[in-house]
Amino acid sequence: MMLTRTKARSIGWAAILGLCFAMTLALTFRVNAVRSQVRLTERKILALKTEKSLLETEFETRANQQQLRNLNDVEFGYQAPTAGQYLESERQLAMLGKPSGPNAPEPIRVASADPADAAQQSGDSILPAMVNPLTGKAIAAEVPRSADRAETAKAPETRAKASSAARLASAKVSGSGETLAERLGRVEHDGKTGSKVERLSHVERDPVLLKSAGDGKPRKDGKAAKDAKAAKPALAATQPAASKAATKPAAAKALAVNAPAKKPEGHSVTKTALKMAPKAPSKTRVALDE
């Protein structure tokens, strides 16, 4: 059968029309399918919300004031806190502390991330800059951070070694200007400037770093010992206070930074932190002040 041009065109148009129609139909089905899915989801949300409200009501009923009172009368016997259980200020909190006696166990120090330090590392400090008492300049001015970073990118190993050594040296001489976290020491990783771990007593010392940090002398010199002495009573003072003020959330929160945690926890945190460190030992800097 011969197809004339006209007929071919007609068939072509009809096919296009059919195709369009089929596509419209498919689209409509798709739209309706999605819509019914939405409706289904909506119904599910509704059912869940109703269930949530029911459960909430049930909870409110089971934990209503009279039930809690009965429970307290029988089981717990909690009473309203007395005036002696409240602390007004940090000064009162510090008054609760006692200096550690002879042969007292070493306070356990745990790993922590100090947001203030992290901010300082990344350049935008939230605390006032530390000033070197000898030169009268900010530490940031002595070790230009941008140059430090640029060079770290070029020769990461050598540059980072030098910069952290410089920071340690300056921290050592600054004495009272440094934070508690710094006095306690920390582990720094070359790759990530933000991450650091306060050390536990079993972490090994890095002789290379010690040399560079202390002008060739070991860190256990006079100044360092003074630092350590200053750090110890401060931490010890907060230790008994933590247990006494445990009933007051605000006080507990304030102490959370320095409060000694259980021993196993502290160890495990430090271990994982050390595992994360690069394998090459020369890249891990351990600052010590004991």
Add this chain to the structure above:
Amino acid sequence: MTSFTVSTAISSGRVQLVNVRQRLLLVAKARVWFVLAVFTFIALVAFCRIGWIGLSGEATGSQSLADALLPPRGEIVDRNGVPLARAFPAYALWFNPKALGDGPALVKSPAEVAAALVAIFPDEDQAKLTAKLASGKPQYLRRRIMPEDANRIHSLGEPALEFPRESERYYPQGSMGAHVLGYVSAEGHGRLGMEAVFDKQLTNPATRGQPAVLSIDSRVQGALEDELLKGMQLSNSKGAGGIVLDVDTGEVLALASLPSYNPNLIDQQSVPNIFNRVTNQVYELGSVMKPITVASAIEAGVVTDMAKRYPSGAPLQIGGFQIHDSHNFGASLNVPEALIHSSNIVTAQVADQLGGPRLKATMQALGFNRRPDIELPAGFPIWPRGDWARITTMTVSYGHGLALTPMHLASAYAALVNGGVWRPATLRRLTPGEVPAGKRIWQPSTSARMRQLLRMIVSLGTGRKADAPGFRVGGKTGSAEKPGAHGYQKTNLITTFAAAFPMDRPRYVVIAMMDEPQGTVATSGQRTAAWNAAPVVGRVVPRIGPLLGVMPDNTRDVDISELAPLIGSGDGE
């Protein structure tokens, strides 16, 4: 498509068919226009549809969701958002005798089914249930049944026992705050309490999606009810009432009247307890009115010297009346001593010097001559009308001859300690901008003096049992004999303790009231306010203080050193 056939016809070039060709051209043109019009129309419709879906598709979806979640009656929540009343789809037990068609309604006999139902609900009456099941009338057998009970009824295998889910009003906290909340009748309208006050708002579809917020703090309410109940049991009282009021805004944080009722279960037993002692009943409140008299006298310049002594050795003879004290406090007392020992004789003399009109004006300004300003239905005070006689002024000065609700007293004490500004009490939570300006009754200096005096009453005087350590409580006891058929009854008292804390910067007024307390071992055989109402305040304040942001502190207090040397020793009422 026909237009293309036309074009071939044109190309064939048959000259003799000019007319035909012209006609065909016209037809073709018309068809092209028709097709164009159809396509344009379809395109337009499609665009409109797309636009409509785009514009309104989501809106309709969320609307349906919001509609479905709209409760049949709005929630009532406390000031911290804790739900106190909400709609709850509970199961009801409905007897449908037509469930099995026209035959017998039940598979087993009504007596057997009733016995099985009593096994599930032991409090039901078997004879009544049997009668209901035998009657063949569709009716409720029970409302609010637990889901597990519904399952057990289902396992009985009686199709006539149906358990439709019905939206019921539910109060998760049970009887707590019952007098504030009220309850909802079977028709779904609020009865009493804030359910009645908020009824329109809670049923209006436009507003019921948002919960109605009360000024009540459920934790404070719970603590107040607990301690009042304890105090009531220890003193063997008939009833008790209490209020905690914010002195700066007039918001009521807790309002309790005991014995209470359970709004989830309104039955004959709870009817007498629905009565609210705090707002409905008026009482002669007794000595708690003395600070108000003294404050008015200080304000009017009648009492200018706290050291001035008034004779108190003998009963005061006015006309045919005698004004006594509970016992003799010595030949003379000054004003601080009179308050500490609660001397009627001295207060009456102060009021006498102040004069009836000025005392009356102050009390009118405090709203003692009208119903208390609170949303709940409230009682009308017994107010001496006309010009007050000398004896009326004197008796009113120590709280007799004038009957008020405890709500009046709470608002007046708030004004007494907050610097002298009276504000109406409310059960709605107020935003800072909504707090009424109030009206000044006393100068701040008068209020400061009253704070000292009230604190002294608690630290040295009759209110010592309310002295919660560190909370600087100040207040006044009041023990009034109830009037009976033959004058005042010596043994039936209304004891009240009106307090505020902390006195160095008052934040809350706490009122505790006991109705007919008895002398028991726990109250050392005493029935006055110092032994039953004051200890309640002493226990409530340490519980609610920290919740409301008032921390106990032994290092702070209102300075009473200038008044302390004026105080002798001795005990009062």
